[in-house]
Amino acid sequence: MDAIIIENVSKSYGEALAVADVSLSIRVGELFGLIGPDGAGKTTLFKILVTLLLPDAGRATVVGRDVVRDYKDLRQRVGYMPGRFSLYPDLSVQENLAFFATVFGTTIRQNYHLIQEIYSQLEPFKNRRAGQLSGGMKQKLALCCALIHKPEVLFLDEPTTGVDAVSRKEFWDMLRKLNERGLTTLVSTPYMDEADRCDRIAFMQTGRVLAVDQPSVITNRFRKPLFAVRAADTYRLIQDLRQAPFTESCYSFGEFLHLTVRSGGVTDLQIGQYLLDKNHRNIEIQPIQPGIEDTFMALMNQPEPTA
Amino acid sequence: MGKAVITNQLTKKFGDFVATNAITFDVEQGEIFGFLGANGAGKTTAMRMLCGLLKPSSGQASVAGFDVYRQSEKIKQNIGYMSQRFSLYEDLTVRENIRFYGGIYGLRRAEIPAKTDQILAKLGIESVANSLVAALPLGWKQKLAFSVALLHEPKIVFLDEPTGGVDPITRRQFWDLIYEAAHQGTTVFVTTHYMDEAEYCNRVSIMVDGRMKALDTPAGLKTAYGVDSMDAVFQILARGTSTK
Amino acid sequence: MNRFIAFVKKEFFHILRDRRMLLILFGLPLVQVLLFGFALTNEIKNARIAILDNDKSQHSQQITAKLLASGYFQLRENLRSNTDIERAFRRGLIKLAVVFPAGFTADFEHGRNAQIQLLADATEQNTAISLTNYASAIIRDYTTDLNPTSQPPMVIDVRSRMVFNPELKGAFVFVPGVMAMVLLLVSALMTSVTIARERETGTLEVLMVSPLSQGQILLGKVVPYLLLSFLNGCIIIALGVFALNVPLNGSLALLLAETLLFIFLALSIGIFISSVVETQLVAMFASLMAMLLPTIFLSGFIFPIESMPKPLQIVSNIIPAKYFIAIVKGIMIKGAGLRYLWQPTLVLVGMSLFFTVLSLRNLKPRLS
CATH class of the missing domain: 3.40.50.300 (P-loop containing nucleotide triphosphate hydrolases)
Structure with a gap:
């Protein structure tokens, strides 16, 4: 028991x-x-x-x-x-x-x-x-x-x-x-x-x-693709990524930003191109496995079950 | 752009106990400066001296260009301060709190309504403008307290564990506000127990037993100690001191 | 039993390690008794007076001498005319003027209506009343001493007659009042504050999630204060008797028993307060507002109940201190026994039962 x-x-x-x-x-x-x-x-x-x-x-x-x-x-x-x-x-x-x-x-x-x-x-x-x-x-x-x-x-x-x-x-x-x-x-x-x-x-x-x-x-409940992104100007990077058409959410995670994209079709290359167009320097992008905090935040953002 | 904070051998003793032991560092204008350390490492004492609340035992320090010994009143007018216990009155409404602090910080009466609307709009809390602060969720209170600390457009703002106890999203929204303030030229001096937040700072200092054991960019510290996170750096530096 | 002793021991640690607490516990009664006993009495000593003697006779001089010998009065000046009186009052030099009219001796010795005029500065109402009372009593004494057999030929109407406290001794009135106040303060305020403190530190939660029952927790909190309050009561009685010369005409055993009863009542009120408030601060204010102020103002301690407006007189009936003060006065000054004091005693017993039952009903094994 x-x-x-x-x-x-x-x-x-x-x-x-x-x-x-x-x-x-x-x-x-x-x-x-x-x-x-x-x-x-x-x-x-x-x-x-x-x-x-x-x-x-x-x-x-x-x-x-x-x-x-x-x-x-x-x-x-x-x-x-x-x-x-x-x-x-x-x-x-x-x-x-x-x-x-x-x-x-x-x-x-x-x-x-x-x-x-x-x-x-x-x-x-x-x-x-x-x-x-x-x-x-x-x-x-x-x-x-x-x-x-x-x-x-x-x-x-x-x-x-x-x-x-x-x-x-x-x-x-x-x-x-x-x-x-x-x-x-x-x-x-x-x-x-x-x-x-x-x-x-x-x-x-x-x-x-x-x-x-x-x-x-x-x-494992985190289903959407997740990327860690970094560039020289973090503040501007957040602003630009949040306005990107492919972005679901973007939050700071330590020295990186964690970017969740809307659909599986978006690649790191596309993201990189978008950032280059916005004049970002020292861009680093890599697909990553979600951590506990990513998962919690994703679950938080789900619509609440109807009361 | 001068230095927001300059200290030289800044020391505070309480009787035989040396709370802050000859710390020397500078903070650039517009920098986000992380001030880390274990409980009892002397962070609070150092911060109080810089805010003009506590007279140092020896050493020099200037904040926003003013001397901590002779110009503590000037310092208080030129800094913002937010502690983990907030500074808001729970039994006043959001609007009343802003008006009160606006008055305290010498904003002109005519400016206050516009400032208030600006803050409410930025935080997206227009709907609760006339609710008591006590009724707000913790995260909203923290953001409001931060905005209030910036009301008088101080050169430097001191944040003492500003994000305790909130969910990860709210915590990040708070950091968005910090980034924005820094982007507009405000120096942010912040303490935290969240090591991932240490990574958000331009530079990080780590206090151990009253001394400043390390000061560098997060990347620099990680390279110097050959580890991959600020948490690991902190564990290496602060280990063995928590049982004092 | 072991648990209980550990609990009481812990409670004593709290009290003995808190200087402010110690000060309130033992400094307060001392200061209160001495303050009220010596400084704030409505007893008069060396009040400055002036004499306007238009008669300049043996009688007038003897009466003056008798007045000044009483210790209540001190001669500030001899006046020459009525206008001097007004001047002296205006300048605040004197509290009382005694005027012997011309022809006083003649009237006095011929049994006519001899008059002495007493003028008192009534800006201090109570003092004025006391002064005129004292002076009239002394003057009347003079006439009776002079003609023990004959009717007093002088017509000075002395209406007030003081029973038990002919000299209006302040200590007699204040000692029972201070006792009631201090016991209430220590017992009710301290218990409610200390229970609220455990709630604030979170230790109460831990105690509740232990094999201890709520009743055991309360008993452990209350017993130390019962002992300390009783000790306090004894100190105040001793101070009153030995330092302020308040008589102890009745039974000491009865007095101590009644004191214990009152402490018990105060503790049960304290527990009741603590069961409805959350923080030390609120407990403190609740105790002060609900107990201390009414005790001071409505129990007859400072202001006589008879001279209160009717509604307040009715309210005074629910003030525990009113009954305790009556009992203490009865035992100490009048030497009364339980035969005369059973009524107020019964009221105190009733109130104790009421609050004990109420507190026990509020005892829940859980929060909120």
Whole structure:
């Protein structure tokens, strides 16, 4: 049986529909990513799964327990790290961890093996107040606090938001190690480049799931030809390509522009000629395979299913 | 065309802690200058000194031709600033926010309505001109905040993580605005955690532990470190410092 | 039990590490009591007066001496004519003028209607009333001392008669008021703010997704403040008794029990507020607006309830502090027991039950 099963769950706040008819299943032992921008409904969905909110419609189970009916039982079994690292800034690293351990009826000593690898990095600062830690360290401490009671499923809501690229990478390395020990983990993130670190991902946008699959498979849904284009004057290049008759969309991607064309018939030579006519210099054009972000953007631009 | 920012051995200490350690760099007028670094590397401190909000401990710096020690008021009049927390009033409408900031930045009363219409048209948000800012999607707020920071046509605009949390398309639309501003001669000084955004900058600096470890074009940095992305450059430079 | 102790310990860490919190908790009561007790009393000391003695007799000089010996008055000047009086008032030199008319002694000794005129600067209404009251009382004393047997021949109509607080001692009125205010502030404001803070930092979410029940979370948050508030109450009582010489005529045990009851009520209001607000700031404003201001203005603490407009008098009935102040005054000054105080006590019990039930009903195992 799957670790998390979500069936047609909806939730709105007044007029605003936060989660719209979402169905997903997350397998035992999976590292599953919920990927989408702010306001996509990720946090609301998380809160429903950790029994903090009631869904308006639909049902969901976590490790076989209903999130509405069996909420008390479930609360013993999940680890939850909300959006902002929920620590007590005026308590020390050690005091925070000890407090959360006691709340969950355990001790640091009893479950130290679960967090040892992460906590060892924090140990030199164990008497420092949590409020004075750097973003990356807070993130690690919050993770320790969520792990200390040996949860069966770990829910991490945007654990890497506002954290620098190095700390983010280290954090994902930690999640992968935890996952290798069999911990089912659901992570949400607005960073598309983190999708590759997950076993499977779900794209979310305005309360809906746009697609669910393995990161490598999901990019196959991108059907139109894609080119990476570069020239000396990037600003003028964007303007000109967007006005080109063959262009479906054109966005900056790192040092290149990613150009999606309307039909398969357009070749890089035609594009090159068009740009030469517009007096561009140092033109570079190559057909490329779409990445996660290309796919997400393409899916976003699809007309929404009629409500 | 002079330099938009000139710093020489710019340093800020808080007690024994050296937040920004003798950084020296120039930013050209009209350049998009990426200011990267891990959390706590000293970016915010440096940016505050350049904006005239914090007095340096030592070293020199001038912004838009004004000295950070003696002319911080002049600097404030000649720069725009937008932080990740925006600067808009959530409980005012879009129009009221523009009018308010127009007044703050000394725009003439008669200019403001035209400016307002111009911004609304450019962002395509005429329909929400009289809605409260609180009701706007995050991406719209960010674009509006950027436009407001440019209201008084500053020589240089400082953007502190301007694109956090929005979808990839909105993020790129925001960068379109940055390109446009730079194209019109405004210097853009920007911090970000998105490494692909670092590639959009003309030049990128990377701060590590208060020092400026690298400064070059994205292509130059990638060649120098023999890697194929700015993310890789960042990982090499900033590694080992995040656990300090 | 282990969890509960850990929770309380954590709460004490929060309080002890926050200097502002400590200051509010322990500095505030001290400052309030001393401020209200010493500085802001409506008690009068050394008010500057002027004497216009047109009689220049032994009686007039003795009365003057008695007035000045009381400690309430200080002689600013001796006047020569009625026009001097006006001048002295205009220049704000004096608060009160005492005028002995010519022929005062003659009238006095012949049992005729002897008059002394008291003129008070009524721009400060309360002071003026107090001053004339004091002066009339002292003058009346003089006549009774002089002729203990006979009818007082001087006709000075002294209408006001002060019971329990013949000298209008400010501390008697203010100590119970300050106690009510500080206890409300510490208990209600602090609890509501601290719960709102957990909501803001997101730690409340984590606690909710733990085996702890909502009731346990609340209890853990409230118990430290119950202890601290009680300690505070004791400090204020001690300050009142030892520093401000407020009598403690009734039972100390009863006083402490009533204090505990009031703290319990304040805490339940605090929890109620925290259950309906989201942020620390709102919690703070809600507590201040809903509790502190009414306590100051409508409980009879500063303005007598009897002199309020009728609608406000009705509103004052729902102010918890009104009952607590009445109880504390009753116990400390009048020495009353529960036999006389059961009514306000019952009201406090009722209010506590009301807010406790309301808060418990608001307890949901989930957000929103």
